[in-house]
Amino acid sequence: MNRQSIINEIIKYSSRFTEEVKSYNAQGLYDINIHAENFLIPILNKVLDLDLENLNITSHKNYPSIDLADFHNRVGIQVSSTATSQKVIESLTKFIEHSQTDYFDVIYFFFIAGKNKNYPISKISSLIDNKFQFDVTEHILDTNDLIKRLSNQSLEKLTYISRIFKHEFSDIQIESREKKFKSGYLKSEYENLYCNLLKINVPEKLYSADLFLDEEVITTRINIYRESKGWKRIRKIKDKGRLLKNQLIHQEIYFNDWVLRNNRIYTFRNLYNSNEPLRSAVDKGTIEENDSSEYYLADEDKLKIFKNILRNSLIQDCYFKDLEWVNKKGIIRFKIDKKNKGPKAVSWVAINKAKKTVIFELRNKIENHVICYKHLAFKPSFELLNNDWFLVINSTWSFTNPGGRKRSRFEESYLSGIKRLESNKSVYYFYRFWSYYLRYEDLFSNKNIILKLNEFKPIAFTPKLNDEKWLPVKEVQTENINGLLTEDTELTQTLFD
Numbered sequence: 001m002n003r004q005s006i007i008n009e010i011i012k013y014s015s016r017f018t019e020e021v022k023s024y025n026a027q028g029l030y031d032i033n034i035h036a037e038n039f040l041i042p043i044l045n046k047v048l049d050l051d052l053e054n055l056n057i058t059s060h061k062n063y064p065s066i067d068l069a070d071f072h073n074r075v076g077i078q079v080s081s082t083a084t085s086q087k088v089i090e091s092l093t094k095f096i097e098h099s100q101t102d103y104f105d106v107i108y109f110f111f112i113a114g115k116n117k118n119y120p121i122s123k124i125s126s127l128i129d130n131k132f133q134f135d136v137t138e139h140i141l142d143t144n145d146l147i148k149r150l151s152n153q154s155l156e157k158l159t160y161i162s163r164i165f166k167h168e169f170s171d172i173q174i175e176s177r178e179k180k181f182k183s184g185y186l187k188s189e190y191e192n193l194y195c196n197l198l199k200i201n202v203p204e205k206l207y208s209a210d211l212f213l214d215e216e217v218i219t220t221r222i223n224i225y226r227e228s229k230g231w232k233r234i235r236k237i238k239d240k241g242r243l244l245k246n247q248l249i250h251q252e253i254y255f256n257d258w259v260l261r262n263n264r265i266y267t268f269r270n271l272y273n274s275n276e277p278l279r280s281a282v283d284k285g286t287i288e289e290n291d292s293s294e295y296y297l298a299d300e301d302k303l304k305i306f307k308n309i310l311r312n313s314l315i316q317d318c319y320f321k322d323l324e325w326v327n328k329k330g331i332i333r334f335k336i337d338k339k340n341k342g343p344k345a346v347s348w349v350a351i352n353k354a355k356k357t358v359i360f361e362l363r364n365k366i367e368n369h370v371i372c373y374k375h376l377a378f379k380p381s382f383e384l385l386n387n388d389w390f391l392v393i394n395s396t397w398s399f400t401n402p403g404g405r406k407r408s409r410f411e412e413s414y415l416s417g418i419k420r421l422e423s424n425k426s427v428y429y430f431y432r433f434w435s436y437y438l439r440y441e442d443l444f445s446n447k448n449i450i451l452k453l454n455e456f457k458p459i460a461f462t463p464k465l466n467d468e469k470w471l472p473v474k475e476v477q478t479e480n481i482n483g484l485l486t487e488d489t490e491l492t493q494t495l496f497d
Contacts, residue, residue, distance in 0.1 A: 006158045007150055013165035014143040020174060021112045025081050032177070036112045037067055037079045039168050044068070044110070046157045047149050050075055064098045065091040066107075076104040083111035083142075085119050092127055092134065106133040108141060115142045192458030196431045197383070197390040198438070201452040203268040206290045206309070209282035211240060211263050218243050221250065244281055253277045257316040257450055259308045266309055268450055296384070303384075310382045313450040314391065320446035321437070322346075326377075328407075331396060333377030334358040336404035341373075348436050356433060356490055372408035373400045378434055391438075391453060395430035429491035432456070 017036075024032040034056070041052050050070040055063050063069065066076040078091055088109060095107060109115075119136045128134050150158060167173070215237070223233045237243055241260050248254070258267040258278065264286075269276055271287045296306035315325040315332065324335040334344060336359055344359035360374040379394040397418055399411035408414075435456045441449075 003155060003158060006155075006162045007147070009162045010150065010158070010165050011147055013162075013169040014147060016169040016174065017165070018112070018114055018143055020169070020177075021081055022114075025113060033079070033081055033112065035177075039164070040079060040110060040112075041068060042164060043146065043161055044077065046161055047146055047153065048075075048108075052077065063100065063103065065095045066100065066104070069104070071103065074103065074105040075108065076100065076106070077108040077110055079110050079112060081111065081113040083113065083115045085116065088119060088140070089124065089127065092124065096128070096131060101132050104132065106139070108139045110141045112142070114144070115140055194428055194431065194456060194458050196393045196395075196427075197385075198393065198435055198456060199454040200310070200382075200389040200391055201454065202292055202310070202389050203450065204292055205270070206266065206268060206292045206295050206306070207271040208264055208266045208288050208290070209271050209284070210286040211244060211260070211265060211281060212283040213240075213243055213247055213281060215243055218246050218250075222246055247281055248277075251277065251280060255316050257309070257313040259305055259312060261305055266305055268309065268313060293387070307382050310389065310451065311380065314380055317449050317451055318438075320449065326398060329379075329398065331377045331379045331398060333375040333398040336373060336375070336400070338404070341404050346437065348433060348440070350432065350436065354490075370402045372402065372410055372414075373404055374398075374414070375400065376430075378430075391451075393431055393434050395427065395434060426488065426491065433491055 017039075021032055021036060037054055037056065041054060044050060045052055050073055052068040052070050052075075055067060055069055063076070065078055067079045068077040069075070076095075080087060091109070092107070095101075119140065121136050124134070124136060133139070150161070153161070219234065219237050222237065226233060240263055244260060244265070257269070258265050260266075265278070265282060267278060269278055271279055271282060271284075272289065273279075292306070296303045318325070318332050322335055323332050325332055334346075337344065342359075343357060343361050345355045345357045348354060348356055356376075358376040362371045362374060363369065364371055375398040377396050377398040379396055381392040381394070383390050383392055397415060399408035399414050400406060401408050435453075439453045439455065
């Protein structure tokens with residue numbers, strides 16, 4: 001398709017955009033304007049070479065008169081269906097009164113139902129008084145202005161813009177929105193939202209104590225090992241964490257659910273308990289017991305320590321579930337069997353019992369040798385919300401070399417390809433899988449699990465938003481490297497309904 005044909009398609013579908021907004025607004029239905037803001041972001045990004053975000057979604061509520069913003073380029077855009085001179089002057093006045101020039105150098109208006117022919121240039125110039133860039137002829141836009149600017153765009157950008165317009169304003173999409181608006185869909189129906197959060201039952205008590213180590217003995221032991229490897233001796237080891245780890249390993253203590261700060265250890269393990277292995281490494285006279293909530297609410301430093309204890313406790317718990325911590329990437333992934341390398345699947349239950357492949361073996365299609373392994377993984381973080389702690393699960397993948405341990409040199413390319421394949425549904429399915437797998441216990445489960453995770457619960461949200469109809473299409477097509485990457489179809493809607 002040549003440039004002019006693509007531009008003609010954009011003109012066709014942009015006209016539908018304008019008419020749809022006018023039609024709904026005439027009926028007093030303004031929810032279409034919210035959709036317009038989201039729809040316009042990728043279009044304006046391409047045409048104006050920006051990186052916009054929707055301030056009404058990203059929780060930046062303190063930017064009056066601005067709907068879309070690019071903070072890096074200091075550009076703000078107001079999107080409205082009201083294109084009067086009064087609207088422009090009132091918005092600019094509010095912009096100045098709220099010192100928005102601290103954040104933005106350039107202001108645009110985009111009028112989704114079309115702009116007026118004339119605006120009071122002298123009055124506006126006097127109002128802004130060169131405080132920021134705003135030119136009536138350049139910075140007040142509608143769809144006709146966007147189309148005029150397309151002549152300078154590359155064929156790739158034109159194709160991208162055309163594809164988005166066709167997707168959002170096809171007959172099917174318009175009819176679908178019409179049915180939903182007429183039925184009061186956005187005003188009366190709700191949907192269950194599943195956040196990627198699992199509530200944690202945090203231990204009530206936190207224990208701390210000063211370290212008590214024979215540093216000279218530990219250093220000697222480390223140097224004996226170094227000499228056996230032909231390495232240089234170390235006179236003094238300043239890293240207390242290294243000394244502590246060596247001492248614990250020497251005593252065959254392999255858990256790591258503790259945090260060391262300023263020569264003091266913090267843990268959920270009861271250091272008053274005479275059978276607690278960590279007691280051998282602390283000054284027993286300095287042991288303190290704190291209520292967990294009193295501790296993490298005390299100040300920011302203690303909150304950070306507490307989050308690190310949660311992380312290390314989760315890592316320890318995951319060890320018993322055949323998962324491993326990858327420190328450089330900050331992720332937890334399924335661990336490959338050193339003695340029996342190859343694909344790995346685990347059993348789990350949604351509605352019915354099923355198998356999920358969690359380690360894939362990617363082979364060269366011609367020579368059939370292993371290129372790398374693909375491990376299902378997640379990046380954990382912790383959030384305190386309304387006095388409750390939550391584990392935040394961001395599902396991802398990790399790629400290792402044929403040895404199954406070191407990072408594969410193909411990881412960046414493979415991850416990029418997978419992200420293009422994944423949809424909102426697939427992200428939701430992985431969250432459901434992780435929530436089951438991390439919570440599951442049976443007769444063979446380790447009873448020393450520190451963090452108890454609760455069952456996920458949806459949040460009833462109004463108005464209902466249909467992702468399939470309202471989310472913009474993906475920007476680029478997937479590059480299937482070596483023909484090896486395909487969408488993971490083992491988790492599907494049939495498993496959950």
